[in-house]
Amino acid sequence: MRYNEKELQALSRQPAELAAELGMRGPKKGSVVKRRLVKLVVNFLFYFRTDEAEPVGALLLEHCRVTHEEPTSFSISFVEDPERKYHFECCNEEQCQEWMGALRRASYEFMRRSVIFYRNEIQKMTGKVCTGHGKWEVVPRPGLMPPVHHTGPPGTVRHIGGGPVPAEWLEGMSLGLGLGSSA
């Protein structure tokens, strides 16, 4: 399977959710613990030799299982082979818990479940399904960008500062409910 390695390497240089030097042991039998700079960026876990700028490798975190191993270690495995584990050794239990929590949240699948949960809760509270209201202005540019709220010249993008989620954002999003795009 080919993949866009250069772009993934560029992603490894983006701001990380979490980064630390940990002891890492690969899944192969007889592998030894090595010190690695481990960096969590979106749904990828990158690992670097401590003195190098390019990552040794990356783990896509979708469908991963994070397991607590002893007091200060955790492992990552994947659904198709749960016994094949990547081991990580932390300094203390606090760091271990911090990483485990962050890794469990670092997937699209987790976010999809959160969206479903919140939509259900909002519906229970208000009796309403999430609908779009409020204005979202898109300043046209030759390409198409996601709807963002901004006041700059064409092509600029500002951080979305709050306001209700337009229904159309949720429309195209598959939540795996099998009910079509709206709840």
Next chain:
Amino acid sequence: MGAMKLNKRSVAHYALSNSPADHMGFLRTWGGPGTPSTPSGTGRRCWFVLKGNLLFSFESREGRAPLGLVVLEGCTVELAEAPVPEEFAFTIRFDAPGVRPHLLAADGPAAQEAWVKALSRASFGYMRLVVRELENQLRDARLSLALHRHSSWKAITSHCNPQALDHVSRGLEKGHSLSRDSSPMGLVEVAGSATAGRGLAECELQGPASLLLSRGQSPVSPETSCFSTLHNWYGQEILELRRGWLQRARGNQPKCEEQDNP
């Protein structure tokens, strides 16, 4: 130095799994192995599946292994402009050194638009914003529900006999223990503790009633003719509210547990 490692087996498994796809369809693609650097010919028609920020391509719909993966995080999607001769084409562009844009073409204008829209939203950061927005909406919905209840309470308590109120508020305290912290009642209670110090001197009340009375409402209206009738009438409404709270508290519990173990 070797190529970067990736857990390809797991990635391929994820691609083929029944996890929801955000978009899929046939697209023509260029830039596969052995193809020239500029697009020529009609390209290769592949089946594409978009899951989150990952775009997989397959030989066919029934493909058992992905041909390729484009990690979309950080990309910009644009309609392809001249001099590309392809119809319904668009590019996926990255702000990375030495990286050529990926050129893709759909079968028609509707497909082109749908793909560009779907790919524009295919970033983790975007999804996080959606989740955060919904979190805020839920928080706001809870607050406004609590405030709404507060104002209903105000209407009730402003005309009530303090002893009757005390009796009623004790009944509601029982309701408290059944609701979870995240329910609207929890919020009212938190607000109540902040204002408890300002309670009315005339009567000692507990629970949400004290919150409302401490806001300076008059405990007894001179217009009220018969307190017992009034008490019965307000009591009914309170029983109704309590029933609603209990229902919600029961409804909340399984969902909250689910959320703890995603």
